[in-house]
Amino acid sequence: xxxxxxxxxxxxxxxxxxxxxxxxxxxxxxxxxxxxxxxxxxxxxxxxxxxxxxxxxxxxxxxxxxxxxxxxxxxxxxxxxxxxxxxxxxxxxxxxxxxxxxxxxxxxxxxxxxxxxxxxxxxxxxxxxxxxxxxx
Amino acid sequence: xxxxxxxxxxxxxxxxxxxxxxxxxxxxxxxxxxxxxxxxxxxxxxxxxxxxxxxxxxxxxxxxxxxxxxxxxxxxxxxxxxxxxxxxxxxxxxxxxxxxxxxxxxxxxxxxxxxxxxxxxxxxxxxxxxxxxxxx
Amino acid sequence: xxxxxxxxxxxxxxxxxxxxxxxxxxxxxxxxxxxxxxxxxxxxxxxxxxxxxxxxxxxxxxxxxxxxxxxxxxxxxxxxxxxxxxxxxxxxxxxxxxxxxxxxxxxxxxxxxxxxxxxxxxxxxxxxxxxxxxxx
Numbered sequence: 001x002x003x004x005x006x007x008x009x010x011x012x013x014x015x016x017x018x019x020x021x022x023x024x025x026x027x028x029x030x031x032x033x034x035x036x037x038x039x040x041x042x043x044x045x046x047x048x049x050x051x052x053x054x055x056x057x058x059x060x061x062x063x064x065x066x067x068x069x070x071x072x073x074x075x076x077x078x079x080x081x082x083x084x085x086x087x088x089x090x091x092x093x094x095x096x097x098x099x100x101x102x103x104x105x106x107x108x109x110x111x112x113x114x115x116x117x118x119x120x121x122x123x124x125x126x127x128x129x130x131x132x133x134x135x136x
Numbered sequence: 137x138x139x140x141x142x143x144x145x146x147x148x149x150x151x152x153x154x155x156x157x158x159x160x161x162x163x164x165x166x167x168x169x170x171x172x173x174x175x176x177x178x179x180x181x182x183x184x185x186x187x188x189x190x191x192x193x194x195x196x197x198x199x200x201x202x203x204x205x206x207x208x209x210x211x212x213x214x215x216x217x218x219x220x221x222x223x224x225x226x227x228x229x230x231x232x233x234x235x236x237x238x239x240x241x242x243x244x245x246x247x248x249x250x251x252x253x254x255x256x257x258x259x260x261x262x263x264x265x266x267x268x269x270x271x272x
Numbered sequence: 273x274x275x276x277x278x279x280x281x282x283x284x285x286x287x288x289x290x291x292x293x294x295x296x297x298x299x300x301x302x303x304x305x306x307x308x309x310x311x312x313x314x315x316x317x318x319x320x321x322x323x324x325x326x327x328x329x330x331x332x333x334x335x336x337x338x339x340x341x342x343x344x345x346x347x348x349x350x351x352x353x354x355x356x357x358x359x360x361x362x363x364x365x366x367x368x369x370x371x372x373x374x375x376x377x378x379x380x381x382x383x384x385x386x387x388x389x390x391x392x393x394x395x396x397x398x399x400x401x402x403x404x405x406x407x408x
Contacts, residue, residue, distance in 0.1 A: 002169045002272055004240060033274045035309055035405055037171055039238050041247030043187045048365040050315045056349035057361055063347050064362050068204070068340070075199050077192035089193055090200050093184040097250070098236050100370050102311050102403040104276060109403055111313030114369070131238040131245055133171055135271060135407060136274055138305045138408055140376060173307055175374050177383030179323045204340070211335050213328035225329055226336050229320040233386070234372050267374040267381055269307055271407060 003028055003134045008127045012120045014084070016048075016058035020115040024108065027132060034103040034136030041129045044088035044122050046095030052115025065091050065121075088121035095119050103134070139164055139270045144263045148256045150220070152184075152194035156251040163268060166242050170272030175234040177265045180224035180258050182231030188251025201227050201257075224257035231255050239270070275300055275406045280399045284392045286356070288322075288330035292387040299404060302378050306408030311370040313401045316360035316394045318367030324387025337363050337393075360393035367391050375406070 007026045009019065023038060030036075040047050051057040069090045071083040078086045099116065102109040118128065143162045145155065159174060166172075176183050187193040205226045207219040214222045235252065238245040254264065279298045281291065295310060302308075312319050323329040341362045343355040350358045371388065374381040390400065 002171070004169050004238060006240075033276050033405075035274070035407065037236050037238065039236070039245075041245070041250065043185065043247065043249050049369045050365050051350075051361055052315075054350055057358065060348050060350050060358050061362060061365070064341065064345075064358075069200060073200075076196050078187075078190055078196050086193065086196050086200075089187050090197060093186050093197070093253070094230055094366055096232060096368060097185045100236055100309050100311070100372055102276060102309065102405050104278075104403065109311075109313070111315065111401065113315050114313065117365075129247065131240065133169075133238050135171065138303075138307070140305050140374060142376075173372050173374065175372070175381075177381070177386065179321065179383065179385050205336060209336075212332050214323075214326055214332050222329065222332050222336075225323050226333060229322050229333070229389070230366055232368060233321045236372055265383065267376065269305075269374050271307065 001136055005132050007130050007132065009118060011127050012118055014120050014123050016061045017118045018052060018115045019118045020052065023116055030103050030106050031136035032106055034134055036101045036103055036108060037098055037133040039098040039131040041131065043092055045125055045128050046092045046097060046119040047099050048095050048117045048119055049099060049114045050117055051113055053113060084123045091121045137272055141268050143266050143268065145254060145266065147263050148254055150256050150259050152197045153254045153256065154188060154251045155254045156188065159252055166239050167272035168242055170239040170270055172237045172239055172244060173234055173269040175267040177267065179228055181261055181264050182228045182233060182255040183235050184231050184253045184255055185235060185250045186253055187249055189249060220259045227257045273408055277404050279402050279404065281390060281402065283399050284390055286392050286395050288333045289390045289392065290324060290387045291390045292324065295388055302375050303408035304378055306375040306406055308373045308375055308380060309370055309405040311403040313403065315364055317397055317400050318364045318369060318391040319371050320367050320389045320391055321371060321386045322389055323385055325385060356395045363393045
């Protein structure tokens with residue numbers, strides 16, 4: 001069986017943001033066992049699971065990803081929407097657009113150090129849309 | 137409940153290719169709500185969701201990934217199948233082998249700018265096999 | 273319907289390790305058709321599908337990932353747990369924390385060259401915990 005809802009996040013600035021509580025607050029009552037799929041309907045942002053305690057991890061992520069996929073590369077052809085545009089698309093594909101998380105005993109069964117990251121790769125990405133699907 | 141089919145894509149050349157229409161054309165009637173898992177049975181190609189309108193994004197992806205994981209690195213040990221072989225394996229793991237996409241109101245519920253990419257990392261990858269699984 | 277179990281892997285050293293047989297040995301009887309989700313409850317390790325025959329692929333992966341996300345970068349802020357810590361978090365998000373694999377005719381339906389990799393990015397990661405969820 002499937003339950004599904006669509007939500008729109010508040011606008012986040014460029015960077016990596018912990019949205020675990022936003023996701024949990026949006027969910028209906030969870031089944032005892034199942035899976036949650038979180039899907040972002042965008043190609044210049046992404047979703048990831050990572051460290052949920054120290055905010056410097058998320059700051060370091062921004063540093064590392066900007067170095068990995070630099071802006072202002074003269075080889076890029078897709079440049080009409082700004083220097084951040086093509087790198088945002090590449091970062092989105094590296095990180096991925098969806099997460100699948102187990103549900104156990106009625107709760108999301110992540111590790112104690114795992115949180116859900118919104119990875120906002122655009123300078124002005126706006127309010128991102130998510131589809132949350134529970135299957136059980 | 138689960139519906140599953142296996143398909144074989146036509147042969148694509150090395151690069152990033154939009155295969156959304158190939159996937160949709162292969163699917164049986166979709167349920168009202170559910171999820172579609174698209175799985176590629178190969179370790180030197182991958183699947184991703186990204187920009188579906190401007191083909192230069194896909195050309196830029198080829199440029200970026202080739203720079204990120206260069207060929208002809210003398211440190212590589214797995215070289216018997218050609219210079220493109222080991223980099224193709226690494227790129228495959230960076231991009232991923234499967235996608236999970238929500239189904240809503242009987243349609244794939246991607247964002248309007250999202251399309252399904254076949255990421256062909258070999259020079260001669262041949263016809264790639266996919267397993268499409270719908271659960272609802 | 274959903275079946276779910278939790279397992280703990282033996283301790284692996286830093287690197288990429290083929291754990292397909294460990295996963296299969298842990299699974300209950302599989303349904304005829306469905307999907308298996310393998311989820312790692314950690315933010316400094318990951319899971320991937322890649323080449324299952326030549327161990328030099330996994331050695332090359334360690335070389336490539338260490339070059340891609342180097343240690344000892346003076347820009348990193350999250351450094352209290354050692355030089356391998358922040359790079360391990362980034363690699364984990366690049367590789368991903370879960371896999372979804374089709375089940376067909378009662379077996380995992382991967383390609384013949386695909387195996388499940390535990391990607392251990394810490395020098396001393398300990399015994400990693402996995403949640404295995406079968407849905408059918």
